[in-house]
Amino acid sequence: MATDLNGRPRTDGEPLLRVEGLVKHFPLTQGIVFRKQIGAVQAVDGISFELRRGETLGLVGESGCGKSTVAKTLLRLEEPTAGHAYFQGKDIFALGKRELRALRRDIQIVFQDPYASLNPRMTVGDIITEPWEIHSDVVPKDQRDARVSDLLRRVGLNPDDRNRYPHQFSGGQRQRIGIARALTLNPDVIICDEPVSALDVSVQAQVMNLLEEIQDEFGIAFVFIAHDLSVVRHISDRVAVMYLGRIVEIGDEKDIYERPTHPYTQALLSAVPIPDPDIEAGRDRIVLEGDVPSPANPPSGFRFRTRCWKAEDICAEEDPALIDRFGHGHPSACHFAEIREVVTS
Amino acid sequence: MTTAARPEAMPATPGTGDLLLEVSDLHVEFRTRRGVVNAVNGISYTLHERETLAILGESGSGKSVSAQAVMGIIDTPPGYVTQGEIRYRGEDLLTMAESERRAVRGQQIAMIFQDALTALNPVYSVGWQIAEMYRVHRGSSRKVGYAKAAELMDRVRIPSAKERVKDYPHQFSGGMRQRVMIAMALALDPDIIIADEPTTALDVTVQAQIMDLLSTLQEETGMGLILITHDLGVVADVADKVCVMYAGKVVERGPVRDIYHNTAHPYSEGLMASIPRLDQKGGQLHPIKGAPPSLANIPPGCPFHPRCPYAREVCTTDHPPLYDVAPRRQSACHFWEEVLAGGN
Numbered sequence: 176m177a178t179d180l181n182g183r184p185r186t187d188g189e190p191l192l193r194v195e196g197l198v199k200h201f202p203l204t205q206g207i208v209f210r211k212q213i214g215a216v217q218a219v220d221g222i223s224f225e226l227r228r229g230e231t232l233g234l235v236g237e238s239g240c241g242k243s244t245v246a247k248t249l250l251r252l253e254e255p256t257a258g259h260a261y262f263q264g265k266d267i268f269a270l271g272k273r274e275l276r277a278l279r280r281d282i283q284i285v286f287q288d289p290y291a292s293l294n295p296r297m298t299v300g301d302i303i304t305e306p307w308e309i310h311s312d313v314v315p316k317d318q319r320d321a322r323v324s325d326l327l328r329r330v331g332l333n334p335d336d337r338n339r340y341p342h343q344f345s346g347g348q349r350q351r352i353g354i355a356r357a358l359t360l361n362p363d364v365i366i367c368d369e370p371v372s373a374l375d376v377s378v379q380a381q382v383m384n385l386l387e388e389i390q391d392e393f394g395i396a397f398v399f400i401a402h403d404l405s406v407v408r409h410i411s412d413r414v415a416v417m418y419l420g421r422i423v424e425i426g427d428e429k430d431i432y433e434r435p436t437h438p439y440t441q442a443l444l445s446a447v448p449i450p451d452p453d454i455e456a457g458r459d460r461i462v463l464e465g466d467v468p469s470p471a472n473p474p475s476g477f478r479f480r481t482r483c484w485k486a487e488d489i490c491a492e493e494d495p496a497l498i499d500r501f502g503h504g505h506p507s508a509c510h511f512a513e514i515r516e517v518v519t520s
Numbered sequence: 521m522t523t524a525a526r527p528e529a530m531p532a533t534p535g536t537g538d539l540l541l542e543v544s545d546l547h548v549e550f551r552t553r554r555g556v557v558n559a560v561n562g563i564s565y566t567l568h569e570r571e572t573l574a575i576l577g578e579s580g581s582g583k584s585v586s587a588q589a590v591m592g593i594i595d596t597p598p599g600y601v602t603q604g605e606i607r608y609r610g611e612d613l614l615t616m617a618e619s620e621r622r623a624v625r626g627q628q629i630a631m632i633f634q635d636a637l638t639a640l641n642p643v644y645s646v647g648w649q650i651a652e653m654y655r656v657h658r659g660s661s662r663k664v665g666y667a668k669a670a671e672l673m674d675r676v677r678i679p680s681a682k683e684r685v686k687d688y689p690h691q692f693s694g695g696m697r698q699r700v701m702i703a704m705a706l707a708l709d710p711d712i713i714i715a716d717e718p719t720t721a722l723d724v725t726v727q728a729q730i731m732d733l734l735s736t737l738q739e740e741t742g743m744g745l746i747l748i749t750h751d752l753g754v755v756a757d758v759a760d761k762v763c764v765m766y767a768g769k770v771v772e773r774g775p776v777r778d779i780y781h782n783t784a785h786p787y788s789e790g791l792m793a794s795i796p797r798l799d800q801k802g803g804q805l806h807p808i809k810g811a812p813p814s815l816a817n818i819p820p821g822c823p824f825h826p827r828c829p830y831a832r833e834v835c836t837t838d839h840p841p842l843y844d845v846a847p848r849r850q851s852a853c854h855f856w857e858e859v860l861a862g863g864n
Contacts, residue, residue, distance in 0.1 A: 237723035237724065237725065238723055345811045347811060348811075375578040375579055375750070375811075375812065376578060376750060376752070376791060376794060376795055377578060377790060377791060377794050377807060377808040377811075377812070378807070378811060379794070379795075379807075380794035380795070380796075380805040380806070380807030380808075381807040381809075383796070383805055384804060384805055384807060387804070402723065402724070404724070404798055405753075405795065405796045405797055405798045406796050408796065408797075408798060408801060409796030409797075409801070409802065409805070410796075428801060429801070432798070432801075442725060443724060443725060444798065445728075446724045446725045446727065446728035447724055447753060447798045448731075448751070448753030448754050448756060448757035449753055449756065449797060449798055449799050450752035450753045450755070450756045450780065450792065450795060450797060451756055451780055452756045452757075452759075452776045452777050452780055453777065453781075454756075454799065455753075455756045455757045460728055460732070462725075462728050462729055462732050463725045463728075463729070464729075465679075466693040466694075466695055466696070466726065467723070518798055518799045519799050
């Protein structure tokens with residue numbers, strides 16, 4: 176059985192994290208002295224999902240779909256506008272300061288930009304030990320040195336690197352430092368916000384393998400946010416596809432990639448080129464027209480309808496619910512959902 | 521939306537049209553205070569009419585610098601083209617007078633940059649910037665320039681082009697800005713378009729639109745396209761032939777199918793094994809160990825040897841030449857036969 180850094184067994188079962196109706200609107204204001212709100216950017220507009228122990232949920236979508244905002248609200252780096260998120264039964268959004276501090280021990284984050292997310296004036300050793308200054312009971316003082324060496328070795332760095340500064344490392348190595356920092360407090364959940372998109376292809380694979388090894392070893396659940404659908408498929412057990420602040424389809428990785436039912440998922444998947452010229456020559460591509468509308472002024476009814484080739488009058492009037500339409504256990508928010516294979520032809 | 525079944529575009533023998541561009545043994549270095557950075561160390565390729573050549577490499581492989589050298593837009597100093605020839609329809613661009621070269625640049629060879637927001641001037645309208653091509657190269661009046669700009673914007677499928685001619689770059693979305701860049705490149709009907717990571721900053725559905733547009737335009741005009749990218753998927757989608765670059769050199773080149781199905785160089789083989797694929801839920805990825813070298817400090821011998829699973833003694837001392845693997849197919853590896861036989 177997988178155990179965490181302290182040897183506690185990790186068990187499967189009830190969801191570790193349950194998000195219900197999460198909403199985050201950023202106000203748009205006008206004026207300086209008499210500020211008034213003139214609208215809102217509806218970054219996240221009512222999304223719900225569950226995360227089970229030890230699994231990876233991929234959150235995928237184009238820029239501006241709200242996937243990073245989800246990550247930030249789950250850690251309360253941004254305050255949500257509405258909704259609930261239950262971590263082991265406790266509502267994250269209702270926690271007081273002290274409880275919040277305890278929560279952040281259990282939920283950690285790895286950021287996209289390995290250059291901006293590490294303090295350039297701190298040594299790697301300081302960066303990794305800093306969480307223990309606040310959560311001093313996690314590792315006894317006399318064991319911290321040894322633990323830093325362990326962590327550095329675990330993420331594929333040299334224990335002697337602890338005295339060096341972030342600028343002395345390459346992008347891939349910095350991302351390893353970021354991962355080591357996320358591991359210091361033995362979290363149950365790590366939110367990975369585009370952890371490999373700033374890296375070169377050959378280095379990207381190293382970091383993805385590392386994340387998978389860490390998950391197997393410590394049983395940590397990942398919320399894996401990315402725009403690269405191939406990366407998300409590789410690492411995820413389940414996948415949620417987002418469009419303009421909503422989840423349009425969610426299900427097991429195999430269902431989403433091999434039996435997508437939502438037109439947006441189908442268009443998104445068909446737009447990704449497969450690195451094989453023979454397969455590419457035989458594929459049909461769904462080319463969507465136009466751009467993603469602004470989340471400050473989303474279309475009425477169903478938000479994808481302005482770019483959807485199936486859209487009819489009902490889509491402008493009625494927002495389709497995210498429900499299981501085919502009994503596969505993979506819900507889809509479309510009035511006209513139907514299974515269409517787009518990845519292999 | 522359009523479900524366009526892609527035409528069987530690739531001719532059986534790519535490159536049967538006129539030879540447009542021939543780059544041979546090109547070297548570019550940057551002389552900095554900290555020493556010489558050898559960005560391009562002898563690359564060669566050819567481009568024919570209607571052909572798409574992909575230059576594939578990771579960051580720091582010299583792929584963009586080689587394109588800038590062809591365009592003649594390297595800042596000197598610090599950058600110098602120290603060796604090689606760039607022949608456009610037989611004439612060497614490097615030895616011709618600057619005035620002659622200016623006639624080729626922009627008119628015959630045009631470039632599309634990755635970051636359209638930076639490449640476009642924020643204080644002029646897009647129509648003005650597109651029309652500049654006509655004003656400068658053809659001496660057109662402002663009025664004619666604007667009219668032509670609107671035509672071009674329509675051709676690259678910017679909706680309501682006439683009304684948007686006088687809009688500024690920030691008023692367009694990323695995909696639309698990239699279309700403006702393409703319109704500028706197309707303005708003077710060039711023979712060659714060099715696209716430097718044209719879709720890297722864009723979302724995948726917009727990337728599909730832009731690549732679709734580029735191939736349609738290529739079919740219409742018969743231009744040659746040099747596509748600089750790190751995306752193996754995009755290359756498989758559009759390229760006829762591929763140059764794989766590493767540390768400023770071409771390590772493997774050949775028709776796209778051969779490169780993907782029968783790699784003859786350990787670096788290309790490593791790249792293929794390290795990317796996750798949309799159509800497969802594989803097990804572990806097989807990354808290339810280590811990181812690409814700094815161009816200021818390229819390892820001796822074969823530059824890939826510190827990361828190479830096939831490396832032997834000889835690789836640390838002797839630089840491998842481009843061996844002929846098959847007709848129109850080369851690999852810079854001492855052990856290419858082994859890679860080809862044991863490869864995927």
